[in-house]
Amino acid sequence: MRPIIEFCVSNLGHGTEALKNKLEQNPGYDVIEYTCLGNCNQCRFEPFAMVNGEVVAADSPEELEAAIDSKIKELEAWDNLEID
Secondary structure, eight states: OOOEEEEEGGGGGGTHHHHHHHHHTOTTOEEEEESOOSOHHHHHHSOEEEETTEEEEOSSHHHHHHHHHHHHHHHHHHHHHHHO
């Protein structure tokens, strides 16, 4: 299953727009931008995205990219366990 990575347009000011654009280039990801993800308090203070419905946050866009990669690997590992 392809990971779904969601970004809030209001959070793009934290530097996540470049990350969103980079992730959109990966054909293995579904990247979606929403007007609001309903995490307004978090959205104002730190870069974040949602990966398959789970919030992933970090102190910088670079750390967010690493956290997203980590979450995707974690989800892939769970998917592999369920198949076995």
